[in-house]
Amino acid sequence: MVKLAIDIMGGDYAPLEIIKGVELAMDKYADLEVILFGDEKIISEHLPASPRVQIIHCPDKIDMGEKDPIGEIRRNRNTSLVRAFQAVRDKEADGAVTAGPTQGTVAAAHLIIRRIKGMKRVALCPQLPKLGGKNRFLLDVGANTELRSEHLLQLAQYASIYAREVKGIEKPLVGLMNIGSEPGKGREQEKETFELLQNDPNVNFYGNVEGKEIFSTPCDILITDGFTGNMVMKTCEGVAKAVGTFLKEEINTPKKKIGYLLMKDVFKNFKKTMSPDEIGGANLFGVDGIVVKAHGSSDAYAFSNAINQARLAVLGDVVRKMKAIIGSGEGIELD
Amino acid sequence: MVKLAIDIMGGDYAPLEIIKGVELAMDKYADLEVILFGDEKIISEHLPASPRVQIIHCPDKIDMGEKDPIGEIRRNRNTSLVRAFQAVRDKEADGAVTAGPTQGTVAAAHLIIRRIKGMKRVALCPQLPKLGGKNRFLLDVGANTELRSEHLLQLAQYASIYAREVKGIEKPLVGLMNIGSEPGKGREQEKETFELLQNDPNVNFYGNVEGKEIFSTPCDILITDGFTGNMVMKTCEGVAKAVGTFLKEEINTPKKKIGYLLMKDVFKNFKKTMSPDEIGGANLFGVDGIVVKAHGSSDAYAFSNAINQARLAVLGDVVRKMKAIIGSGEGIELD
Numbered sequence: 001m002v003k004l005a006i007d008i009m010g011g012d013y014a015p016l017e018i019i020k021g022v023e024l025a026m027d028k029y030a031d032l033e034v035i036l037f038g039d040e041k042i043i044s045e046h047l048p049a050s051p052r053v054q055i056i057h058c059p060d061k062i063d064m065g066e067k068d069p070i071g072e073i074r075r076n077r078n079t080s081l082v083r084a085f086q087a088v089r090d091k092e093a094d095g096a097v098t099a100g101p102t103q104g105t106v107a108a109a110h111l112i113i114r115r116i117k118g119m120k121r122v123a124l125c126p127q128l129p130k131l132g133g134k135n136r137f138l139l140d141v142g143a144n145t146e147l148r149s150e151h152l153l154q155l156a157q158y159a160s161i162y163a164r165e166v167k168g169i170e171k172p173l174v175g176l177m178n179i180g181s182e183p184g185k186g187r188e189q190e191k192e193t194f195e196l197l198q199n200d201p202n203v204n205f206y207g208n209v210e211g212k213e214i215f216s217t218p219c220d221i222l223i224t225d226g227f228t229g230n231m232v233m234k235t236c237e238g239v240a241k242a243v244g245t246f247l248k249e250e251i252n253t254p255k256k257k258i259g260y261l262l263m264k265d266v267f268k269n270f271k272k273t274m275s276p277d278e279i280g281g282a283n284l285f286g287v288d289g290i291v292v293k294a295h296g297s298s299d300a301y302a303f304s305n306a307i308n309q310a311r312l313a314v315l316g317d318v319v320r321k322m323k324a325i326i327g328s329g330e331g332i333e334l335d
Numbered sequence: 336m337v338k339l340a341i342d343i344m345g346g347d348y349a350p351l352e353i354i355k356g357v358e359l360a361m362d363k364y365a366d367l368e369v370i371l372f373g374d375e376k377i378i379s380e381h382l383p384a385s386p387r388v389q390i391i392h393c394p395d396k397i398d399m400g401e402k403d404p405i406g407e408i409r410r411n412r413n414t415s416l417v418r419a420f421q422a423v424r425d426k427e428a429d430g431a432v433t434a435g436p437t438q439g440t441v442a443a444a445h446l447i448i449r450r451i452k453g454m455k456r457v458a459l460c461p462q463l464p465k466l467g468g469k470n471r472f473l474l475d476v477g478a479n480t481e482l483r484s485e486h487l488l489q490l491a492q493y494a495s496i497y498a499r500e501v502k503g504i505e506k507p508l509v510g511l512m513n514i515g516s517e518p519g520k521g522r523e524q525e526k527e528t529f530e531l532l533q534n535d536p537n538v539n540f541y542g543n544v545e546g547k548e549i550f551s552t553p554c555d556i557l558i559t560d561g562f563t564g565n566m567v568m569k570t571c572e573g574v575a576k577a578v579g580t581f582l583k584e585e586i587n588t589p590k591k592k593i594g595y596l597l598m599k600d601v602f603k604n605f606k607k608t609m610s611p612d613e614i615g616g617a618n619l620f621g622v623d624g625i626v627v628k629a630h631g632s633s634d635a636y637a638f639s640n641a642i643n644q645a646r647l648a649v650l651g652d653v654v655r656k657m658k659a660i661i662g663s664g665e666g667i668e669l670d
Contacts, residue, residue, distance in 0.1 A: 131577040142514055145522045179477055179565040187480045187562055211569030215577035227522055230514040231563055232570050234546030239574035242466040242550035246608070250601040259601075262594025266585040273581070 001033050002314045004307060005093035008038025009061035009080035010100025012297050015039060018099060019046045021303025025311075026052060028304065032311055035093055037080040058083045062104045064296060069104030073111055081105065085112040088289040094314040095290025097281070097306050099298045105291070106143045106284065113287045116319065118326040121151040122286030123226070124293065125159060126233065129240075129274045132215040137163060139285065140226035141233045147225040149192035152176075157202045158285045158322050159221045165316030166309075167220075175209035175219035177228060183207070189225070197223070202325055211235075240274045281306035283313065290314050336368050337649045339642060340428035343373025344396035344415035345435025347632050350374060353434060354381045356638025360646075361387060363639065367646055370428055372415040393418045397439045399631060404439030408446060416440065420447040423624040429649040430625025432616070432642050434633045440626070441478045441619065448622045451654065453661035456486040457621030458561070459628065460494060461568065464575075464609045467550040472498060474620065475561035476568045482560040484527035487511075492537045493620045493657050494556045500651030501644075502555075510544035510554035512563060518542070524560070532558070537660055546570075575609045616641035618648065625649050 006022055008015045015038050026032055033052045036043055040057035047053065060079045062072050073082055081100050085108050087093040096113075098105055106124065115122060123140035137159055140147060147155070156174050163172035176193055178186045183194055185208055197205040209217045211232060224232070247267070251260045260267070280302075281294035290313040294306035341357055343350045350373050361367055368387045371378055375392035382388065395414045397407050408417055416435050420443050422428040431448075433440055441459065450457060458475035472494055475482060482490070491509050498507035511528055513521045518529055520543055532540040544552045546567060559567070582602070586595050595602070615637075616629035625648040629641035 131581055145514065177566065179480065179562055179569075210573075211566045212572040212576065214570055214573040216573070216580075227514055228563060228566055231512065231546045232566055234514075235549055235567050235570040236574050237547040238545075238549040238551070239571050240578075241547065243575075243578055243605070245551075246466055246605060247601065250604055251598070255597050256601055259594045259597025259599075262590050263586070263598060264594075266582065266591055266594075269585055270578070270581060 001031050002029075002095075002311045003033040003035065003093045004310055004314070005035045005037060005084040005087040005096040006307070007080045007084045007096065007098035007100055008036050008043060009059065010098045011294065011303070012064065012099075013299060014061070014099060015042050016046065017298065017300045018303055019043055020300035021298065021307065023047055024300055024304035025307040026050065029308065029311060032307070035084075035087055037084040037087075056083060062100055064101050066101060066104060069101055070107040070111075073104065073108045081108050082112060085109060085291075088291070089113050095292070095310040097292045097294060097303075097310045099281075099294040099296055099303060099306070101296070102142065102282075102293060105293045109284050109287045109291050113289050113291065115286055116288045116323055116326065119154055119158075119286045119322070121147055121155065122284055123147075123155045123158075124282045125162075125285050126282040127279045128214070128222075128233070128236065129279060131273065134220065135279070136214075136217075136219060137221045138229055138233055139221070139223060141229040141282065142226045143284070144226040146227065149189060149196050152193045152223050152225070153196040153200060153203070154326070155285060156197055156221065156223045157200070157325050158318070159223070160203055161321045161325070162283065162285065162313065162316070162318050163220050165318050165321065166312045169220050171204040172220040173206045173218055174203050174221045174223060175206045175217055177222055177224035177232065178208035178210065181208050181210055181213075193223070244271075276302065280309045283309070289319060336366050337364075337430075337646045338368040338370065338428045339645055339649070340370045340372060340419040340422040340431040341642070342415045342419045342431065342433035342435055343371050343378060344394065345433045346629065346638070347399065347434075348634060349396070349434060350377050351381065352633065352635045353638055354378055355635035356633065356642065358382055359635055359639035360642040361385065364643065364646060367642070370419075370422055372419040372422075391418060397435055399436050401436060401439060404436055405442040405446075408439065408443045416443050417447060420444060420626075423626070424448050430627070430645040432627045432629060432638075432645045434616075434629040434631055434638060434641070436631070437477065437617075437628060440628045444619055444622045444626050448624050448626065450621050451623045451658055451661065454489055454493075454621045454657070456482055456490065457619055458482075458490045458493075459617045460497075460620050461617040462614045463549070463557075463568070463571065464614060466608065469555065470614070471549075471552070471554060472556045473564055473568055474556075474558060476564040476617065477561045478619070479561040481562065482524075484524060484531050487528045487558050487560070488531040488535060488538070489661070490620060491532055491556065491558045492535070492660050493653070494558070495538055496656045496660070497618065497620065497648065497651070497653050498555050500653050500656065501647045504555050506539040507555040508541045508553055509538050509556045509558060510541045510552055512557055512559035512567065513543035513545065516543050516545055516548075528558070579606075611637065615644045618644070624654060
């Protein structure tokens with residue numbers, strides 16, 4: 001069985017869509033048990049009782065627009081997010097899922113669950129849209145604006161374990177985001193990271209990857225600091241949006257409109273491919289437990305996907321396997 | 336009259352397409368005089384003689400794949416690029432245009448023309464594709480992997496003058512590329528730069544701009560360091576390419592193919608909008624003269640656009656106006 005702590009109060013459509021998402025996931029995955037953190041009355045009104053569901057009443061939440069999420073986490077230890085993360089810390093749950101605010105999630109994970117011993121930084125790692133034949137992982141996209149080469153190496157190791165155990169990619173190929181493909185390109189940080197990645201037995205290193213190759217590179221994992229990763233990820237979003245606007249403006253004659261109608265499935269499929277609901281949430285790599293941050297705008301379907309993402313990471317035992325690499329004293333051999 | 340030094344030997348299709356590009360530009364702009372640096376025999380065979388054309392024989396060139404362009408520039412002072420830039424340095428020409436290798440161009444401009452006195456860094460500044468109603472300038476896209484806040488301020492000042500004098504935008508709006516829209520976001524560098532831009536009388540500062548707003552922001556100019564700018568620019572390219580590939584793969588039924596044919600103008604227009612030939616070359620801001628780096632793959636039409644870009648910058652007198660801001664001793668009041 002996999003036991004997940006779910007923040008019912010976080011997200012633009014919480015609590016109802018989140019509760020529906022839990023129901024969808026419970027129906028689909030028989031090995032799933034949940035502890036739900038939120039307003040007990042609302043939850044029990046909308047979710048059928050089940051021995052696989054436990055409810056902890058904590059109706060307070062961190063607002064999506066909260067200016068000082070870290071302060072709020074320190075001040076109020078009774079929000080649904082904090083309580084869910086405490087359950088992970090206390091090993092009552094194997095992982096947690098929230099659609100609450102990103103910075104609040106990262107901060108709470110740091111403060112409550114804490115990093116894996118020996119792990120120097122955490123990273124937010126979403127999947128990029130499935131263009132060019134595969135879903136690629138991009139990290140960090142914003143947990144840390146700055147990361148040093150040794151941090152990037154650890155994060156590449158973690159992402160490699162994740163891709164292998166959860167996605168079944170035997171030797172995930174890791175690329176370093178850079179401004180040129182040849183070795184020696186980039187800032188000091190990229191040059192140092194290139195060396196470390198190239199010489200690490202736990203990483204199958206491809207080399208540098210430029211922005212223009214982001215959807216054509218054979219890599220499964222793309223590594224960079226949180227500032228650059230955030231820029232790259234959001235630029236993808238910006239271009240996709242601009243393409244949509246461009247098409248809308250240009251389809252301005254009856255002939256083009258008929259063409260559009262005949263091609264409608266293509267555009268629908270494109271929209272679906274780019275949708276965060278399909279992609280799932282962002283993983284938070286590096287804390288001592290599984291944390292998935294679902295998109296703030298998650299509906300029930302999207303949230304159920306995020307729950308499954310956390311479930312698969314628990315089943316893949318990625319945290320224990322990362323601990324083995326770090327050698328944090330657990331003495332487990334990497335299989 | 337505007338007198339430009341043209342590197343005839345640089346670019347994937349040099350020298351013939353470059354010569355044709357010069358001819359196109361000469362036909363179009365009666366105020367244009369050129370000094371052509373390259374193989375005299377080939378040039379005079381392909382270009383009609385004119386009192387507005389002067390040819391300097393220097394057939395050597397810096398290869399597009401040259402691993403050590405800086406070394407090559409130091410070793411051989413007789414390449415067409417070096418000679419063209421010497422003409423700018425010696426005030427024989429008002430500006431230079433080349434389709435040669437980017438890093439070689441930046442290095443040669445530094446070594447030969449040199450920076451404007453008081454200007455701390457140079458920047459490569461292309462225009463982004465005209466999506467969302469306007470062409471926006473993005474800088475730096477790779478002249479410097481790292482830039483400090485005071486460098487970014489100077490570059491914002493330069494770009495503002497350029498946008499005003501060359502594009503006729505009275506008060507160009509400047510945005511700082513960042514990972515969040517609120518003040519206080521980003522690395523120390525962004526926080527410091529935000530303060531400087533906000534308080535500078537020569538810059539009309541908008542605030543932070545996220546990657547997802549790159550084609551919807553009201554800004555005319557987007558400022559960032561050369562590493563981030565290069566990532567953002569090339570990611571745009573990568574997404575556009577991926578969209579094209581996606582469409583090609585998805586148009587796989589007769590119905591969709593007919594739809595595609597009816598919409599063909601829309602896709603053609605999209606391709607044209609994204610094409611570097613339409614956008615022109617990248618400006619090199621900060622050296623003591625006008626330098627335009629045309630795309631390596633420039634054909635005659637693209638190169639003639641790059642020539643016009645340099646011509647307009649000369650007519651806009653942007654270098655002199657930047658000197659006035661820096662207060663480099665010329666004592667000119669900013670108009």
